[in-house]
Structure formats: C-alpha cells, structure tokens
Amino acid sequence: MNPVLEVRDLAKVFGGISAVNGVSFEVHEGEILGLIGPNGSGKSTLFNCILGQLAPSAGQVRIDGSEITGMRPCQLNRLGVGRTFQLLQVFPQLTVRENLILAGQEHKGSMWSRLVGRRDAGVGAAAERMIEFFRLGTLAGEKAGALSYGQQKLLDVAMAFMAGPRLVLLDEPAGGVNPTMLAGLRERLREINAAEHATFVVIEHNMEFVMSLCTRVLVLDQGAIIAEGTPEQVRSNPAVIEAYLGH
Amino acid sequence: MKKVFFAVMLCSLVAAPFALKPYGIYLLTLWVVMTIAAIGLNLTLGYAGQISLAQGAFVGIGAYSAALLTTQGWPLWCAFLIAIALSLAIGWLLGYPALRVQHHYLAFVTLSFATLVYLMLRNEEWLTKGVYGVSNIPRPTLLGWSTKGAVEFYFFCLGILALVSIATWWLVRSPWGRAFTALRENAIRADSLGVDTRRYTLMAFAFGSAIGGIAGVLYAPMVQFIEPTAFNLNLSLNLLLMVMVGGTGYFLGPFLGAAVSVLLPEWMRFGSEGLYLIFYAIAVMALMAVCPTGMLGLAERFLKR
Numbered sequence: 001m002n003p004v005l006e007v008r009d010l011a012k013v014f015g016g017i018s019a020v021n022g023v024s025f026e027v028h029e030g031e032i033l034g035l036i037g038p039n040g041s042g043k044s045t046l047f048n049c050i051l052g053q054l055a056p057s058a059g060q061v062r063i064d065g066s067e068i069t070g071m072r073p074c075q076l077n078r079l080g081v082g083r084t085f086q087l088l089q090v091f092p093q094l095t096v097r098e099n100l101i102l103a104g105q106e107h108k109g110s111m112w113s114r115l116v117g118r119r120d121a122g123v124g125a126a127a128e129r130m131i132e133f134f135r136l137g138t139l140a141g142e143k144a145g146a147l148s149y150g151q152q153k154l155l156d157v158a159m160a161f162m163a164g165p166r167l168v169l170l171d172e173p174a175g176g177v178n179p180t181m182l183a184g185l186r187e188r189l190r191e192i193n194a195a196e197h198a199t200f201v202v203i204e205h206n207m208e209f210v211m212s213l214c215t216r217v218l219v220l221d222q223g224a225i226i227a228e229g230t231p232e233q234v235r236s237n238p239a240v241i242e243a244y245l246g247h
Numbered sequence: 248m249k250k251v252f253f254a255v256m257l258c259s260l261v262a263a264p265f266a267l268k269p270y271g272i273y274l275l276t277l278w279v280v281m282t283i284a285a286i287g288l289n290l291t292l293g294y295a296g297q298i299s300l301a302q303g304a305f306v307g308i309g310a311y312s313a314a315l316l317t318t319q320g321w322p323l324w325c326a327f328l329i330a331i332a333l334s335l336a337i338g339w340l341l342g343y344p345a346l347r348v349q350h351h352y353l354a355f356v357t358l359s360f361a362t363l364v365y366l367m368l369r370n371e372e373w374l375t376k377g378v379y380g381v382s383n384i385p386r387p388t389l390l391g392w393s394t395k396g397a398v399e400f401y402f403f404c405l406g407i408l409a410l411v412s413i414a415t416w417w418l419v420r421s422p423w424g425r426a427f428t429a430l431r432e433n434a435i436r437a438d439s440l441g442v443d444t445r446r447y448t449l450m451a452f453a454f455g456s457a458i459g460g461i462a463g464v465l466y467a468p469m470v471q472f473i474e475p476t477a478f479n480l481n482l483s484l485n486l487l488l489m490v491m492v493g494g495t496g497y498f499l500g501p502f503l504g505a506a507v508s509v510l511l512p513e514w515m516r517f518g519s520e521g522l523y524l525i526f527y528a529i530a531v532m533a534l535m536a537v538c539p540t541g542m543l544g545l546a547e548r549f550l551k552r
Contacts, residue, residue, distance in 0.1 A: 051439065077441035089436040091429050093496075102429055105422045106441035114422040121422040163441060 002065035003028050004167050004199045005050070010059035012042075012049050012223075019045040021223035022059070027167070032193055032200045034214030034231070036207070038243055042223040043203045044086055047169050051083050052076050063167065078107065082165035086172050086203075090152050090159070092145025096136055099144050099155055100127035103162035126162065134158040134188060150181045157185065161192060167199045174206040182206075186213055211235065219243065260405060264398045272397040273469075278509045279404040280465045283411050285489040285501030287458025292487075293495035294419055295451030296431025297345050301357040302486045304364035305334045305456040307478025309463020311368060314381040314473050323387035323468065330460040338456025342449035361483050368475035380474030384467045394468075404465050411458060416498060418454070427451055431496070459486075492534060494541030503542050507531070 003026035012020040020042045027033050037043050048054040050061050052073045061069045063079055071079075091099050105114060105121035114121055131140050134154050139147060144155060153176065160168050173189075174182050186209065192198050204210045210217060211231040219227040219234055221243040227234055234240055264272045288302040312330035317323055344356040368375045375381070386394045387403070394400040418424055426447050429437035438444045467473050485508055493504025511530070515523040538545035 053435065053439075073435075073438040074441050074443050077439060083439050085436065085439075089433055089439075091432045091436070093428060093432060094425065098425060101422075102425050102437075102442070103440045105425065106443070111446070114426075115418070116421075119420060119422070159440060 004064060005201070006062040007050060008060045010046065010049055010061065011057045012045050012054060013057045018223050020049060023225055025218055025225065027199055027201055029199055030193065030197045031216060032202065032214045034210040034217040035201055035203045035220060036210055036217060037220035041220045043220055044171055046220065047083070047171055047203065051081065051169060077163065080166040082160035082163060082168040084156050084160050084170050084173060088149070088152050088156055090144040090155050093143060095141055095143055096147070096155055097127055097131065097140045099159055100130050100162050103159035107163045123162070130158050130162055135184065150177045153177050154181065154185065164196070165198065169201045171203045172205065173202065174204055174209045182209060189213060264401050269397055272401055274510060274513055276401045276404050276469055278505050279401070279408050280462050280469060281486070281489065281509050282501050282505040283408055283465065284459050284462035285486050285493070285505050286411055286415050287455040287462065288486050289490050289495065289501045290415060290458065291451050291455030292490055293497070293500060294424060294431065295427040295448065297448060297451055298350065298354045299357045299452070299455065300354050300480070300483045300487065301341060301361040302459045303478050303480065303482030304361040305338065305459030306463040306466060306482060307364055307368055308334055308337065309460035310467040310473050310478065311375055313464040313467040314384045317385050317468065318381060318383060323464070326464050327461065330464045331457045334460030335453045335457040339449050339453040341456065342452030345448050345452065346445055358480065361480055365475055365479045368478060375475070378474060380472055382472040384471045384473065386468045400469065404469070407461065407465060411461060419498065423450070488531065492531060492541055494543030497541065497543040500541055500543050
C-alpha cells in the first residue's frame with residue numbers, strides 16, 4: 001500500500017543557504033509523526049515545501065502515490081491535506097462559527113452554488129459538530145479576534161479538520177497553550193486519529209507533548225534528518241542530544 | 248430598530264425630491280449614482296482588500312457605453328448589458344496584477360490603468376469624440392414611463408441603487424463574501440483552507456468594476472453631456488475617499504461616504520464665502536485622523552462602549 005505522504009530528496013535553497021537538504025521520509029495511514037529539531041533546523045520550511053507555500057529547489061512530494069510537488073495550497077487542501085501554521089492564523093473579523101464554515105465551504109458545491117446557494121454552504125452542521133468537539137460552544141458567536149490566545153489556537157486546529165482531511169500537518173500546535181488546554185487538544189487529536197484514521201505530522205518544541213502523542217519521531221538538524229525512531233529511541237539518541245544541547 | 252431605520256431612510260429618499268428644487272434633485276441623483284460606484288469599490292477594496300484607483304475609469308467605460316449607444320438609438324438596457332460585460336471583462340483582466348503585487352504597488356498599477364482609459368477617451372476621437380465630448384444623451388423610457396424629468400430619472404436611479412444594494416447584500420452574506428473577507432484578512436491561510444484566492448481576487452475586481460460600469464450608465468443620461476475629464480483620476484480618488492470616509496468593509500459605508508463627498512461640500516458652500524473646500528478638506532482630514540476605519544467604524548466604537 002502507498003504511504004499517505006512520501007517525501008523524496010526534498011531540498012530548498014535560499015540564496016547560498018540550504019534550509020532543507022535532501023530530506024526523504026514516508027508517513028503511513030493513521031500514523032502520528034513528530035518532527036522535531038532545534039530552531040532554524042528547517043522544519044517549517046520543509047512543511048511549506050510539502051504544502052505548496054514554497055517551491056522546492058529539488059525533490060518530490062507524493063500523496064497516496066500521486067506526485068503533488070508544486071501544487072497550490074488550495075488544490076492540496078481539496079485533495080484532503082490540512083495544515084496549521086506556526087503563528088496564529090484565524091480570521092479575526094469572522095466569528096468562530098464563520099471561521100469554521102469558511103474552512104469547509106470550498107469543499108461543497110461549485111463557485112456558482114456558493115454564490116446563490118445556502119449561506120452556510122451546507123457545512124453549518126459540520127461546523128456545529130466541530131464547535132462541540134473542540135469545546136468552543138460558548139464562543140461560537142464571538143469574533144475570533146476577541147478570543148484568548150489558547151482559544152484561537154484551538155480554533156486554528158479545528159479549522160484544519162473542517163474538511164475532513166486524511167492528512168494534517170500541524171506546526172507547533174502546543175505553542176502558547178496552557179497545560180489544561182493542551183491536554184484537551186492532545187485528547188481531541190487522539191480521538192480524531194482513532195475515529196477517522198487521520199494521519200498527522202506534528203512539528204513541536206514541547207517534548208512532553210510530542211513524546212506522548214506521536215508514534216514515530218523524525219529529528220531535523222541543519223536541514224537534514226539526523227535521527228528517526230520511536231519517542232524512546234529518539235530521546236536517548238546521542239546525535240539528538242548533541243543537536244539540542246550542543247555537546 | 249434596524250428595520251425602522253431603513254424604513255425611515257427609504258421614506259425620506261422617496262419624499263425628498265418633492266421637497267427639493269431642481270439643483271437639489273440633481274445633487275440627490277448624483278449621490279445615488281456615486282453611491283452605486285462606491286458600492287462597487289467597497290466590494291473590491293472594503294471586502295476583498297484589493298486597492299483600486301481605477302473605479303472612476305469603469306464609471307467612464309459605463310458612461311461612454313451608454314452615451315455612444317443611446318445617441319445611436321439603442322435602448323438603455325442594451326447599454327447596461329454591454330457596459331456590465333465590458334467592465335466585468337476588463338475588471339477581471341485588471342485583477343491579474345493583484346495576483347502578483349499588493350498594497351501601494353497595486354495602487355500604482357490600477358492608477359496607470361485609470362490614466363490609460365482617460366487618455367483613450369481623450370485621444371480616440373473616432374470613437375469617443377475626444378475633448379468635444381458626447382452631447383444630447385437621452386434619458387430612457389421604460390414600458391411607456393418616461394424618465395426625462397428630473398424627479399422621474401431620480402426614481403429610476405434609486406430603483407437601480409435598490410437592485411445593486413440587494414445584489415451586493417446577497418453577495419457579501421454568501422460564502423463568496425466570507426471568502427472575500429478571508430482574502431482581505433489572511434490570503435495565505437485562506438489558500439491553505441481550499442479558498443481559491445486567485446479566482447476570488449479576479450472575481451472581486453470583476454464584480455466591483457461591473458458595478459462601477461452600472462454607475463457610469465446612469466451618469467451619462469443624468470448629465471446628458473459627457474467628456475473625458477469627468478472620468479480622470481480625480482473621480483477615482485473621490486470614490487476612494489467615499490469608501491474610506493464611510494468605512495471600508497461596512498455595507499452602509501458607501502451610502503454615507505457618498506453623502507459626505509457629494510452633499511457635504513454643497514451644504515458647506517452656503518455662508519462660507521468660498522472657503523468651503525478648505526473646511527471640507529479639514530473635516531475629512533480630522534475624521535481620518537480620529538478614525539481611520541471611517542464614520543461607521545467610529546459609530547461602532549461608540550456603540551461598543
């Protein structure tokens with residue numbers, strides 16, 4: 001069976017700086033892969049190359065065996081690939097409900113039906129389910145800009161799941177989220193993973209979060225993979241310890 | 248409360264021409280036409296966040312379509328169709344630079360386009376009659392109802408404003424409106440959620456320009472004589488001012504902005520001994536300094552307190 005995501009010899013060069021240097025890995029259905037590494041190791045650049053935000057300098061990306069290198073983010077999203085960004089990316093002037101409807105509306109009907117059809121584009125019920133699932137019920141009618149940082153982070157993650165994606169790439173979902181909310185987020189991700197058999201790739205600096213959520217971990221340093229294995233194997237890997245601690 | 252407000256406004260607009268002299272009716276009709284043009288720009292700039300300094304050019308394209316066709320005996324509805332189609336197509340093409348450049352760079356691209364249209368209107372005499380302009384533009388007769396009189400033509404324009412307002416209200420409340428807002432607030436995130444930002448950008452330009460074209464089709468029979476200067480950069484800047492002063496991205500912003508731009512200077516003219524434009528400029532600068540989100544932004548701020 002084809003892996004859900006397959007990255008082959010991916011490279012990205014900015015001028016004379018090689019941010020991603022021939023990275024190859026696979027992610028299989030239902031897997032939660034952690035991607036860790038020190039600041040500047042190329043994690044977010046790798047995400048952006050996979051997801052069409054940046055054009056890779058070399059290499060290929062395949063989803064379910066089909067090459068998707070260079071596809072636009074909106075096309076990838078329609079293929080069932082969701083993502084979150086390192087920095088908060090909600091739409092502050094839209095309400096929580098509208099943010100979620102927006103995140104799902106382009107997957108229903110045509111441009112024409114979205115102009116003349118229902119206001120919620122037929123995804124209102126799905127948005128309500130997502131609001132309930134992520135415990136955002138009391139905030140549904142609030143503008144996203146009025147929410148706390150942690151609540152916006154939850155909304156950000158919820159939006160990535162609105163289209164029922166098969167593969168979701170989460171860039172630092174735990175950043176700035178308090179421990180209680182973080183435990184809730186981890187629980188939600190596990191539930192979706194178990195119920196929908198969704199596949200995740202998670203970039204995170206919070207080691208406790210990564211080690212408790214991920215089934216496999218890749219370690220990136222200076223644009224290249226330096227270690228791979230289960231959380232326990234990676235934790236005790238000397239190359240990883242050196243990359244993080246510098247000795 | 249909102250319904251009462253709209254009912255009062257509508258009644259006032261219907262009753263107003265009966266209480267006004269011809270110049271007052273002309274100003275009110277001009278307000279209606281400029282409101283339509285500003286609604287189009289508000290769609291492109293206010294909702295979708297794409298700055299355009301070319302809206303005056305689309306009013307010109309609409310006005311010349313109406314003037315050239317109706318003086319040749321074509322009915323005004325044909326001019327409407329042709330002006331809408333032309334503005335839609337040209338607006339779509341003008342949207343392409345917006346896929347590459349943004350903000351003040353995009354403003355310069357659209358400014359160049361506005362200048363190009365003005366030069367074409369002035370220099371292509373074989374088509375536009377150049378600086379001599381087009382005169383004797385007839386007002387339409389609709390199903391036996393003549394709009395030759397100032398009051399009748401005002402009601403005709405008011406009817407078109409109502410139709411444009413309803414269509415725009417529908418559009419901004421539809422999933423398209425939500426996508427436009429997403430495009431304005433965070434195009435990269437919108438793209439990652441499956442929103443085809445390229446197509447929506449082009450649509451925002453096309454629809455906003457088409458509404459500008461509709462305003463132009465009304466402008467020509469309103470003044471009954473047009474020449475290129477009426478559609479130079481001043482008009483585009485004035486329309487931009489209307490949208491900014493009213494409040495970008497507010498549905499009622501263009502109505503208020505057009506009132507400030509069209510009616511306020513005339514009202515200030517009385518008793519100011521020729522200094523009214525200076526007072527007007529100071530008033531606008533003060534408003535922009537106090538509330539960059541326009542009059543409706545200011546009102547919203549007060550209501551939230």
